[in-house]
Amino acid sequence: MTQIRKPRTPASPRHAAACSRPIDRTLDPALFKALGDPTRAVLVACIAKCARPCTVGEVAECCSVDLSVVSRHLSLLARAGILEPTREGRVVRYQVRYASLSGSLRAMAAAIDECCPTPRTRKGTRDGCC
């Protein structure tokens, strides 16, 4: 009978690069890049904690950068799928796409674990695996 699970681990990085795995689709540099800026991370955390759609002006009060900068950051975060913009009269409110964001992060975590040769039967904390 043929192998049932897990496409066998490639012998070398060169070979590994050729074989497709969930991690290839999941580990999205664009998402990471969006959250990789300290200012943006603060903005996201701020809006997330506020737990409601916030206007650009409101958010700008949280950090020391210019409002125009905040506007650009929020726009970028929205383009990255992290925030959801809503025009409401003359204000624009941004809110965190909680489920989408945490879902992406969890999918990445799963994709990474999926590559780990030792399935770590729950609670295992050992890093590296082979």
Next chain:
Amino acid sequence: MTQIRKPRTPASPRHAAACSRPIDRTLDPALFKALGDPTRAVLVACIAKCARPCTVGEVAECCSVDLSVVSRHLSLLARAGILEPTREGRVVRYQVRYASLSGSLRAMAAAIDECCPTPRTRKGTRDGCC
């Protein structure tokens, strides 16, 4: 009696910025920045899929950039806690810190959900929440 769970949601982003939550400590820009470069993301995925400690030279064969660039990227990823370097004679092997990395991502996911006002009783896919 006093409130039992969840520090009540702040009224404004300004107020939100002041109240500390898990997301503040968890959403680490440094980690995101490290994974935010496309080349580095490829390197991490490659080593992860290979599922064993890989040498710098081996990894360099996976991508089109110079070996010195790969060396720098791997070093940076190690400093970010994503890879674990091991000197082995004259080669240096890097391996993914699977548990640490997926653990961080899951912690972030949890911290984000923790902020979401609607607990989404399992399977909920709705974004935004209030």
Next chain:
DNA sequence: CTAATACTTGCATAATGACGCAAATACGCA
């Protein structure tokens, strides 16, 4: 010790990105 292999580091260059200011645009209201 010398040579060869594996990796790292110095340096210059080019690209990217964050920022502030000022001007432009969008929208509601009188």
Next chain:
DNA sequence: TGCGTATTTGCGTCATTATGCAAGTATTAG
């Protein structure tokens, strides 16, 4: 329509960073 408020966009500047090449360092083999 004209005004005021809210946000976006153009532009210049400064800092960071990705990259390649060449030189330097580390480690093993002869």
